[in-house]
Structures are given as structure tokens and as C-alpha cells.
Amino acid sequence: MPDSTETVAGVHPDADRGPARTADRALRVLLAFRQRPEWGVSDLARTLGLDKANIHRLLTTLAGRGFVLADPDTRRYRLGPAIAVLARAAERGGALEAAARPFLSELAHDLDESAILNVPHGAAYRCTLAVDAAGPIRYSATVGETIPAHGGAAGHAIFAFYPVDQVRDLLAGALPKFNAHTVVDLDDLLARYERVRADGVAISHGEFDPNVTSVAAPCFAAGQVVGSVVVIGPQDRMSGKVDTAVDRVRAVAERLSRVLDGVPTTT
Amino acid sequence: MPDSTETVAGVHPDADRGPARTADRALRVLLAFRQRPEWGVSDLARTLGLDKANIHRLLTTLAGRGFVLADPDTRRYRLGPAIAVLARAAERGGALEAAARPFLSELAHDLDESAILNVPHGAAYRCTLAVDAAGPIRYSATVGETIPAHGGAAGHAIFAFYPVDQVRDLLAGALPKFNAHTVVDLDDLLARYERVRADGVAISHGEFDPNVTSVAAPCFAAGQVVGSVVVIGPQDRMSGKVDTAVDRVRAVAERLSRVLDGVPTTT
DNA sequence: AACACTGTTTCAATTATTGAAACGCTATCG
DNA sequence: CGATAGCGTTTCAATAATTGAAACAGTGTT
Structure with missing residues (x-):
């Protein structure tokens, strides 16, 4: 099951009417937490093949909506309470x-x-x-x-x-x-x-x-x-x-x- | 708890070093599903105050990673299996x-x-x-x-x-x-x-x-x-x-x- | 039969994203 | 103890991706 694939086709320079890249990367960040419960910025950036600064911004964006939570001490991120909330909604509908x-x-x-x-x-x-x-x-x-x-x-x-x-x-x-x-x-x-x-x-x-x-x-x-x-x-x-x-x-x-x-x- | 707020401060034209907008919008789309289990593109766009085409692209992006799933008949979206998968990860980690x-x-x-x-x-x-x-x-x-x-x-x-x-x-x-x-x-x-x-x-x-x-x-x-x-x-x-x-x-x-x-x- | 409403596609303008580089900072190591 | 390597964070100009309006193709209603 491929989910770490960044771009599907980069052969032709144009015609990339695919999914929204920023949103897709945020989702890939979320999915990374099923491989490991805890991630640091640099480590995750290396794993996903993206830039440190990019991951940092995505993580703070996710944290802003409660999808991840940063341990203030270790500066590492874990899945946040918004996941449980959505899971409850998904269980019903x-x-x-x-x-x-x-x-x-x-x-x-x-x-x-x-x-x-x-x-x-x-x-x-x-x-x-x-x-x-x-x-x-x-x-x-x-x-x-x-x-x-x-x-x-x-x-x-x-x-x-x-x-x-x-x-x-x-x-x-x-x-x-x-x-x-x-x-x-x-x-x-x-x-x-x-x-x-x-x-x-x-x-x-x-x-x-x-x-x-x-x-x-x-x-x-x-x-x-x-x-x-x-x-x-x-x-x-x-x-x-x-x-x-x-x-x-x-x-x-x-x-x-x-x-x-x-x-x-x-x- | 405000979570439908788009921009926090739009008073000053510059200095908006905030969260990544596209990713944030995708998260808002996800969170909308706790209000209603099923959404159509136009309806959701109206509720979130965004463009139809924009929501459509975000939804297909989310669908590409399994976060939402479109009913092929009704063309309406529901929370997908990725939520349950993440919830399992969050339950442990x-x-x-x-x-x-x-x-x-x-x-x-x-x-x-x-x-x-x-x-x-x-x-x-x-x-x-x-x-x-x-x-x-x-x-x-x-x-x-x-x-x-x-x-x-x-x-x-x-x-x-x-x-x-x-x-x-x-x-x-x-x-x-x-x-x-x-x-x-x-x-x-x-x-x-x-x-x-x-x-x-x-x-x-x-x-x-x-x-x-x-x-x-x-x-x-x-x-x-x-x-x-x-x-x-x-x-x-x-x-x-x-x-x-x-x-x-x-x-x-x-x-x-x-x-x-x-x-x-x-x- | 025209209408109102879907979801989808297209495309040029522009805007937000991006990644490299610099910055503090802490911990490790020579 | 000073140097180094690693971390997370911030900055910023260039670029490439997002965006929203408009057009399109269906469907069901009036």
C-alpha cells in the first residue's frame, strides 16, 4: 500500500492536475503516526523526504486544530484529541x-x-x-x-x-x-x-x-x-x-x- | 471553541505568518463531519464559506488518502477508514x-x-x-x-x-x-x-x-x-x-x- | 421546456507555499 | 572545557502551486 509516494507522475512538466499538495502532505504527516507514535520535526522530515521547515509548519498547523499535540519538553509530536473526536463521528456516520x-x-x-x-x-x-x-x-x-x-x-x-x-x-x-x-x-x-x-x-x-x-x-x-x-x-x-x-x-x-x-x- | 474561523487577523494586509492555509482548510473539512455525517460539495462549500471547486479538490485529496470516501451513487462524502486507522494509532500512542x-x-x-x-x-x-x-x-x-x-x-x-x-x-x-x-x-x-x-x-x-x-x-x-x-x-x-x-x-x-x-x- | 441545482473541469492571476540558509539552543564528545 | 553536531525555529525571496470565477455536463423539479 503506497502512501509515502509524493508525486505520482513527474515525467511531464505540465498537466499535474492532481490533489492539493499542501493538504496531501499534511495527511501524510498524520499517517506517519501509525508507524511511530512519536515524531520529531527533523526525523519526520527525513522520513517523508521533505524539508524541515515545511514539516514544522505543517505540524503547527495540525496542532492548531488539535490533530497533533507537542510535548512541550521533548518538542516531539503525538496524535492529538481531534482524532478521537473524529473517530467518534465516524463510528456513527x-x-x-x-x-x-x-x-x-x-x-x-x-x-x-x-x-x-x-x-x-x-x-x-x-x-x-x-x-x-x-x-x-x-x-x-x-x-x-x-x-x-x-x-x-x-x-x-x-x-x-x-x-x-x-x-x-x-x-x-x-x-x-x-x-x-x-x-x-x-x-x-x-x-x-x-x-x-x-x-x-x-x-x-x-x-x-x-x-x-x-x-x-x-x-x-x-x-x-x-x-x-x-x-x-x-x-x-x-x-x-x-x-x-x-x-x-x-x-x-x-x-x-x-x-x-x-x-x-x-x- | 471556534474552529470555523478562517483567518484570525485580516486587519493588516501583511504579516500573516500563520498556519499553512491549504492544509488548515483540509482539516476544517474533516472537522465538519462531526456536525453532519454526510456532505455534498456545494453544501460544504457554503457552510465553510469557500469555493465549490476548492472544496472539491480538497475532498478528492482527502479521499486519495482514505480520510473521506465518496458514495459513487449519491456523490456525497463520509468519513473514511483512515480515521479509524489513525484512531487506533492514537489509542495506543x-x-x-x-x-x-x-x-x-x-x-x-x-x-x-x-x-x-x-x-x-x-x-x-x-x-x-x-x-x-x-x-x-x-x-x-x-x-x-x-x-x-x-x-x-x-x-x-x-x-x-x-x-x-x-x-x-x-x-x-x-x-x-x-x-x-x-x-x-x-x-x-x-x-x-x-x-x-x-x-x-x-x-x-x-x-x-x-x-x-x-x-x-x-x-x-x-x-x-x-x-x-x-x-x-x-x-x-x-x-x-x-x-x-x-x-x-x-x-x-x-x-x-x-x-x-x-x-x-x-x- | 425552462429552470435550479448538483458535481466536475478548465485556466490565467496571484497568492501562499516552499526550501535553503541563518539562528539559538542543548547535549554529546573529543 | 571548548567544539561540534544535532535539534526546533525563524526568516525571506523565488517559484510553483493554489485559487476562484466561469463554463460544462448531468438530474430532478417546477
Whole structure:
């Protein structure tokens, strides 16, 4: 995923009707913080291949709106509170939620079970969008509910694609046991993650809620996990259609990922 | 909080060595999405007082890095996946957050309740980091949420250490009453602050959220309050461990303060 | 059928951006 | 202890990128 590319085409001297350069550089500065949480002016300038003075001005501009924050002592910059604010806005009305809605409806209708979108939230994940199944007996999801990372397939489908050391960091300490089927050992969980990565889906039989089976697949944007799509229902009813659910959920998650990367929907 | 201001001073024709205008405008475009989840080009241009063509270029620039995403059908823009990606980075590597994280985890684990970091934000405070308790019943904090200064122990622990005249200035006007236990009189609040300064901790029994007890202690950097550490949970469960919580929270806040004043944290 | 409204493209004027260089400053090293 | 190398910041003239008005192409409404 190229994001440090400055100019796409500099061959021809003219005809560079591209994006606004100054704004684009500011965005590149922001994105640099996912490689390293803390940057100094010179270091960042060297990394991005830009001038010191230029980076300095961009950083103060970003700081003026709260997107970064300068440690007064070390003179180094970290991401600021405006990011968290925007993230909250995105959780309600972001492109992910908007794009996922029709896909969830499709899943819920085809499989006749509830479909949910989850996003990572610290060492947990949060349900941001749900389309319940039509029938009276169904999994009724609560939008806004937060569930620990190791609880259920939806969590596996997200955190399996986190860097392993980050997972160890996030899930340090005892993992609460929700019932007999909960994965409580960290190494067991990491082994489980390996299979999830290989399969592209996670399946849970009552690991969080008892007697509930769920099938989840990750969706990506710019090469990173940003959430998971889940189909979930009562265990006895799901058992007959797990295979179908696996195919559908995986396909939908892939299509969603493609939309998020900017490729227009082909269907 | 003015954030739609274009130029700060346009009186004098020269001497505008301010932030980079193009980048700043791009940030204002981003911030507009917390007012409305979806924007069209013309509408946004009118709201920000800028030209259509200008906004269009900025939006495509933002879209190029994934900060916004255009619905191909409606041609309207929403916040994109890059926001969520950055939010994840900020959750781990924000300024204070980097230093506070291990302390919060320790508190949450030891007391088995949610632990939160708050920072002052005008006449309010904002939750910038939360480590939720493990169990199913817990205070689930929302990162980015802003709460008025006089609401809850976390606010007391911060603003008790502000200069008194500054507090009078900030909290001039009526203080909203959240429930029966909210402190709404400024003099009562200042008296309360005196006790908080003496104790080094603030305790709230349902002053903001009903049936919720919280224990908060301030953390300092360079002699100034920069935030507060809170342990918070359901009132009935907390009542048995308030004394323990007071000791732990105070101790952790002091250790955090020492870290902030001492060795530069490199993650 | 004309209208009002989108989003997009074009293009010359000008304005804001840019990068090199100079400036304090702190820490490291010989 | 003085020199040096690194940092972040400021300055400023040249330049190149931004800008906004206007024209364009659709769409849905009146």
C-alpha cells in the first residue's frame, strides 16, 4: 500500500492536475503516526523526504486544530484529541457503516439470521450496526455494546489480523471466562487466530453467549483491519447452514473491503 | 471553541505568518463531519464559506488518502477508514495516553472496575483513554466524550487544582443539573474543591451518572494539572472497595505524575 | 421546456507555499 | 572545557502551486 509516494507522475512538466499538495502532505504527516507514535520535526522530515521547515509548519498547523499535540519538553509530536473526536463521528456516520448497511441487509435476508458490523475498540470490539433477522427467534444485537476481544467470532475475525505483539500487549492479564467454551488461554487464542487467518473466517459455537453460533469475517481498508461482519443465531438453527454462512460472510466482507478501498461497486 | 474561523487577523494586509492555509482548510473539512455525517460539495462549500471547486479538490485529496470516501451513487462524502486507522494509532500512542496506559491497566485489573484518563478541555473534561473492566457489568467509557467540569469526580480532581479565579471565570453562568446529587452552586463547588485538594482525591456518588461511584485523582506535569485518573463502577459494587480505590488511584496518579515529569517515555 | 441545482473541469492571476540558509539552543564528545 | 553536531525555529525571496470565477455536463423539479 503506497502512501509515502509524493508525486505520482513527474515525467511531464505540465498537466499535474492532481490533489492539493499542501493538504496531501499534511495527511501524510498524520499517517506517519501509525508507524511511530512519536515524531520529531527533523526525523519526520527525513522520513517523508521533505524539508524541515515545511514539516514544522505543517505540524503547527495540525496542532492548531488539535490533530497533533507537542510535548512541550521533548518538542516531539503525538496524535492529538481531534482524532478521537473524529473517530467518534465516524463510528456513527462513517463510510464503513454507510457502506456496510446494504451488505448486512443482504446477509440477514439471505441467511435469515441477524447480521452485525463490529469495529475494534481498545482491547474489545463494539457493535456499530446491526440488521436483525425477521423471525421472532433471533439474535437481537445491541448497537453500542462493547465485548472483550476474546469473546466470540466477531472478535477473533478482528484481532487475528492485529500484530501478534500488539495482541499480547492488549490482552495482558486474565481473560474472563464467559462460559465453558470461552478461550481463556492467550496461547490458545493465538493458535486460534492462526487458523482464522488461514481460513479468512472465524466460527464460534457458544464462546460468548451460550447456545449461539456466529460466523465472522474481517474487512480491511488500506491493508488494515477496520472491522468484522458477523452472522449470528441460535446454535441449533445455525448448525445446518454454517457452510453457506461461511461462504456468504466471507464474500460480503471481501466486497465491503473493496468498496472501502475506493473501487466502485460492480454489482 | 471556534474552529470555523478562517483567518484570525485580516486587519493588516501583511504579516500573516500563520498556519499553512491549504492544509488548515483540509482539516476544517474533516472537522465538519462531526456536525453532519454526510456532505455534498456545494453544501460544504457554503457552510465553510469557500469555493465549490476548492472544496472539491480538497475532498478528492482527502479521499486519495482514505480520510473521506465518496458514495459513487449519491456523490456525497463520509468519513473514511483512515480515521479509524489513525484512531487506533492514537489509542495506543497519544500524548498522555502513552504514559498512562500501563497505569490504567493496572488499576482496572487490581480493582476489577473500569479505569479512565481524562484531560481538561475548556470548561469541561474529556475522556481520552479507557481500560474497561473485564466483567460483563461495568462502566463502559466512551473515548472522546466531553463532560462539563462540575460533573463527576474526574472533573473535580482536575479543576480543584486550577487557580480559583480561573475557575470562577470558566464556570461563570448556570451549572446544569444532571440529577439530584449534582453540585450546582459555584460556592459549594469551590468548597468541595478545597476538600479535594486536602485529600488528593475526589469521590463522586452518582453526581453525573446515577448509581455510579467514581474515585479520581489528579496527575501533574511541570507543576500543572494535566488530567485525572479515575476508577469507576456501579455504586453497589464500588461501595465495598472505595477505601482501597482511594489508595490505589492516588498512588497511581502520583506515579504517573512522576513519569510525566521525569524520563521521556519511548514506546 | 425552462429552470435550479448538483458535481466536475478548465485556466490565467496571484497568492501562499516552499526550501535553503541563518539562528539559538542543548547535549554529546573529543 | 571548548567544539561540534544535532535539534526546533525563524526568516525571506523565488517559484510553483493554489485559487476562484466561469463554463460544462448531468438530474430532478417546477
